[in-house]
Amino acid sequence: MNKPVNQKAWFFVLPVLLLVAFNAIVPLMTVVNYSVQETFGNNEFFWSGVIWFEELMRNPRFHDSLGRQFTFTLTILAIEIPLGVIIALAMPRKGIWVSVCLVLMALPLLIPWNVVGAMWNIFALPEIGLLGKTLNTLGFDYNYTRQTGAAWFTLITMDVWHWTSLVVLLSYAGLVSIPDAYYQAARIDGASPWAIFRYIQLPKMKRVLTIAILLRFMDSFNIYTEPLVLTGGGPGNSTTLLSIDLAKKALGEFDLGPAAAMSLIYFLVILLTSWIFYTLMMRNEEQ
Amino acid sequence: MKRYAWLIPTIYIIFLMLPIYWLVTMSFKTTNEILGSFTLFPQRFTLDNYRTIFTDPTWYWGYINSIIYVSLNTVISVAAALPAAYAFSRYRFLGDKHLFFWLLTNRMAPAAVFALPFFQLYSAIELFDTHIAVALAHTLFNIPLAVWILEGFMSGVPRQLDETAYVDGYSFPAFFTKIFIPTIGAGIGVAAFFCFMFSWVELLLAKTLTAVYAKPIAATMTKTASTSGYELGLLAAAGTLTIIPGAIVIWFVRNYIAKGFALGRV
Numbered sequence: 001m002n003k004p005v006n007q008k009a010w011f012f013v014l015p016v017l018l019l020v021a022f023n024a025i026v027p028l029m030t031v032v033n034y035s036v037q038e039t040f041g042n043n044e045f046f047w048s049g050v051i052w053f054e055e056l057m058r059n060p061r062f063h064d065s066l067g068r069q070f071t072f073t074l075t076i077l078a079i080e081i082p083l084g085v086i087i088a089l090a091m092p093r094k095g096i097w098v099s100v101c102l103v104l105m106a107l108p109l110l111i112p113w114n115v116v117g118a119m120w121n122i123f124a125l126p127e128i129g130l131l132g133k134t135l136n137t138l139g140f141d142y143n144y145t146r147q148t149g150a151a152w153f154t155l156i157t158m159d160v161w162h163w164t165s166l167v168v169l170l171s172y173a174g175l176v177s178i179p180d181a182y183y184q185a186a187r188i189d190g191a192s193p194w195a196i197f198r199y200i201q202l203p204k205m206k207r208v209l210t211i212a213i214l215l216r217f218m219d220s221f222n223i224y225t226e227p228l229v230l231t232g233g234g235p236g237n238s239t240t241l242l243s244i245d246l247a248k249k250a251l252g253e254f255d256l257g258p259a260a261a262m263s264l265i266y267f268l269v270i271l272l273t274s275w276i277f278y279t280l281m282m283r284n285e286e287q
Numbered sequence: 288m289k290r291y292a293w294l295i296p297t298i299y300i301i302f303l304m305l306p307i308y309w310l311v312t313m314s315f316k317t318t319n320e321i322l323g324s325f326t327l328f329p330q331r332f333t334l335d336n337y338r339t340i341f342t343d344p345t346w347y348w349g350y351i352n353s354i355i356y357v358s359l360n361t362v363i364s365v366a367a368a369l370p371a372a373y374a375f376s377r378y379r380f381l382g383d384k385h386l387f388f389w390l391l392t393n394r395m396a397p398a399a400v401f402a403l404p405f406f407q408l409y410s411a412i413e414l415f416d417t418h419i420a421v422a423l424a425h426t427l428f429n430i431p432l433a434v435w436i437l438e439g440f441m442s443g444v445p446r447q448l449d450e451t452a453y454v455d456g457y458s459f460p461a462f463f464t465k466i467f468i469p470t471i472g473a474g475i476g477v478a479a480f481f482c483f484m485f486s487w488v489e490l491l492l493a494k495t496l497t498a499v500y501a502k503p504i505a506a507t508m509t510k511t512a513s514t515s516g517y518e519l520g521l522l523a524a525a526g527t528l529t530i531i532p533g534a535i536v537i538w539f540v541r542n543y544i545a546k547g548f549a550l551g552r553v
Binding site: 003004005006008009010012013015016017019022023024026027028030031082086087089090091092099101102103104105106108109110111112113115116118119120122123127128129130131133136140161165166182218221224225243244246247249256263266267270271273274280 | 294309310325363370373386393394397399407419423430431434446536537
């Protein structure tokens, strides 16, 4: 489909452009401004060049939280994407149960993030929480406020609980858009369930899965409220993800310069990865 | 294998419901019971927690504030995204692809990065602690998403529809409001659902931009937790009540979610 060229279309985009530019460019410039200055209070700022960036690159604290962030994001992607696809494949296609499944599955997506964190905080407490108490009764020594492993286990379970449904909804939408004729043809050819999945369902889900991966990547990299309420970054610093570290610096310690430099690097990491995904996605579409 | 397929969604839904059950059951317990013993059901069933919330204005105003700014945000985001998505789906223009990606990048901006600059920006234009401030701030990540979703739906509508309408003598505004918008109703439903969802669940920016008059319910919860010790029963009741608006919205758009996604490219 060849779209006609029409420069007047810019007028349609204008409201969106103004709103987003107001919200994006002014704050982003503020951050850039801080990242190259030094302050000693009293609203006095001095030009400091790129020292904050250089310092950050050598800072082990930053390396650690960046490493934890990547570990977290890759782990939840590795669990949520296959799990979401499996659940979508097993879902009913017709009847009342479709609505029931969709409504119940979408529920975690609509709970405010701090409530999600608080809910899991209590749910996993070893003495009074259902999960913690059950695990301890079964003989596991589980206490997420003291053990690093248990804290990570709880954090990842919480995220899987919270977001797998998004992958399910998107994959399911991709699946129901496959016409019946495809399945009939496959049956005539005597295709195995695996072959149907590999050559019919997976290619049809490619686009929605790319969107799912992209959204989950961006959102898990930005995750802040849930881990903060769940573990507060502890025990020690073991679950201090990038955004928690950043907020500690900017709001807690009021180290504006370093925090701003960190924000920019943070943003660039997300931008670069998403751009690679996006380019790959667009290339696939053109083929 | 097909016969046991229903087991997978069933087990998944049970897993989803367990923490929610725990929250709801706690909201009917007294704080002493929650802290003192491990009980699967409330031993002394109480509605006191809910009574507190519905009679104390600092609590119920939190809900009203949240609903006001979330609704404002949904309306602004969808209204602004509609013409933009139409432009992206129907025309090519200078810099369209770059613009589209630039919009998406704002979906990626970490709220933690923008919290402090947002506070300064909205204080400077004297909108701090108003509903409109939070609604505008949330458009940062909701407009890109709405444009993305709506563009997918609009591209699924053949352009012959537009051309036939013009031949029939419709002007552009008449065509857009009378024919085009009803055609992509499902898409608008899905976009509005996602705008509602992401604005409702966001806390960091909403909390940063408000103090008293527009304070969201989620922020009320954190405040209460720190001033009067841990009133777990009360917090659980407040948490349970935050799930309800979401559940109502899902119920209304459930058919759009199933069919709507399939129609569009999302």
